[in-house]
Amino acid sequence: MTTFRLRPLCLSAAALALLTTAGCSSTDATASITVPSPPSQEASLCSALHKELPQSVAGQDRKDPEPASELTAGWGDAAIVLRCGVPRPPRMSDPRAKAVEADGVNWMLEELADGPRLTTTYRKTYVEVTMAKRFAHDVTPLAQLADAVKKTVPATLKVP
Numbered sequence: 001m002t003t004f005r006l007r008p009l010c011l012s013a014a015a016l017a018l019l020t021t022a023g024c025s026s027t028d029a030t031a032s033i034t035v036p037s038p039p040s041q042e043a044s045l046c047s048a049l050h051k052e053l054p055q056s057v058a059g060q061d062r063k064d065p066e067p068a069s070e071l072t073a074g075w076g077d078a079a080i081v082l083r084c085g086v087p088r089p090p091r092m093s094d095p096r097a098k099a100v101e102a103d104g105v106n107w108m109l110e111e112l113a114d115g116p117r118l119t120t121t122y123r124k125t126y127v128e129v130t131m132a133k134r135f136a137h138d139v140t141p142l143a144q145l146a147d148a149v150k151k152t153v154p155a156t157l158k159v160p
Helices: 013-018 040-052 140-152
Strands: 004-008 072-075 080-086 098-102 105-112 115-120 126-131
Touching (some): 040 080
Antiparallel strands (some): 098 105, 115 126
């Protein structure tokens, strides 16, 4: 069963200490995707995640962006793009930041002009998903990625 909640993102001082600086990406099909450069321990988590990611998300077939990397994945014509091991977004420090929960994975929501950007919270590395505007109010992509994230990227804190 898919679960979804929208709530303010409240991080404790301990959570903020665990989180590490800003990243961005684009879902524009003509844009190049910036491959993150996480520490080796986080890169190994991302490698495991890459192997567990589904072949289809929200009806979009897997089509990984260029340059090819175990730190990135995509579905459709860059409609949904995942980057693993991204730096901590600055908005994560904002107590008014919005968050969603999809099937047990918490995501900080940033509403951008070209579509939402969501970044996992309470995980040992940050996983970022950008989506085309048509997915702005659709939790399906996050729900379909949740099992792979839960299986390969351990939680850092117990979420209330």
